[in-house]
Amino acid sequence: MKKKIMIVDDDPDIRMTVKTILEKEGYGVVEANDGDECLTKLASHKIELILLDIMMPGTPVREVVKRIKDTKILFVSVVRTTEAEKEGLFATKNILGFVHKPFDIQELVDVVKKNT
Template sequence: MHKNKKILVVDDDTEIRTLLREYLERSGFSVLEAADGVSLFEQFPAEDIDIVLLDVMLPGDDGFTLCQKIRKESLVPIIMLTASSDDADRIVGLEMGADDYMAKPFNPRELLARIKAILRRVETHQQPVEVKPAANPRYYKFAGWTLDTTSRQLVREGEQQYPLTGADFALLMLFLEHPQRILKRDEISDLTRGRESSPFDRSIDVHVSRLRHRLGDDGKNPQIIKTVRGAGYVLAVEVSVADELD
C-alpha cells in the first residue's frame, strides 16, 4: 500500500533524521531529509512528496513559518514534531494548517500509525464513516457553499474556489455525511484520525475552529457548526447532494 510513498523529514537533528529514515524505510517508505527551510524547498515541490514531517524548532524559519509557506502552494499532509510539552505549540501548528502533531520524544510505531492513517485518508478521498450503499455524490451543498469532493474545492456563489487541506476535508466530510447529528470529540478524532483523543487534547477544537473560519462561521455565535456543550459538535444546516451542478 505504501510502496514508493515519499516522506520528507525536516529536522536539524541529524540523529533523529537518521533514526526516522531507517525506521520508515524498513516500513516500505522512501525517505528524503532536510535540515532547514532552505534544504526543504530545494526538494519541495520538485520531488513528489506524499507527507512532510516538520520539526518546530529549526534554524532560520521555524516550523510554523515553513508550514505556512508550504500551505500557500500545496495541500500535502504535514505532521508537526515538537519538543515542547506546551499545548500552545501544537495548537499553533494546527492553526497554521498542519494535519497532525507529535510531541518529542515519541514512539516511532505511533508516528507510523498516524502516517498510515493520513495516507489512507488521502488515498480514499473520503473518511471511513458509515455511508449509504448508493454511489457517493460529487457535490454537497450547504449554507451557500458547494463542496466538490473530487477536487476538494469549496465554492461560494460569486466567489473564488477555496482548496481544503486533508484534515479540513476529512472533518467537513464527516459533518456533511452526518448533518443534524451530534458528533462527540472522541468520535470525530477516531473517524478522521484513526484514534481517540486524550482528555486534554484540544486539536479537534482547533480543527473545528479552523473549519468555521474557512466557512465564515462566527466563532462566538456559529450558525453552521454549533457547539453542543458537554457533548460535541453538530452541523446545524440542511445538506443537499448532486452528481452535477446546475
C-alpha cells in the same frame, strides 16, 4: 511507486532514526535539515507527508508552513501542543497533528500509515 515522506529536523540522529524506521515500512524518504531546505526539495520531489520539527534554526516554521500548500504536515517536536497552538501553528488546513519527542516507534509508524 513508494510513497515519499520528508523528514525535516536539524538533528541528524533524529533524521537517521526516522528514515530507517520508515524505509523498513516501505516508504521512500527525503531528508531536509531545515525549513529552507524543505521548501527547496519540495520543488523537485512529490511528497505525501512532511514530518516537520517545530524548533529549528533559519526561517520560522510558521513561515515555512504558510509556503507549503498541498502537502500534509505532521509536527514532530518536544514542544507541547498548547505552545504550538499559541504560535498559531495549527491554523493551516494541511496540519494533521502532532507527535511528541521522544516518540514511540509504533505510534510514529501508525500515524504515518494513517495519513498516507
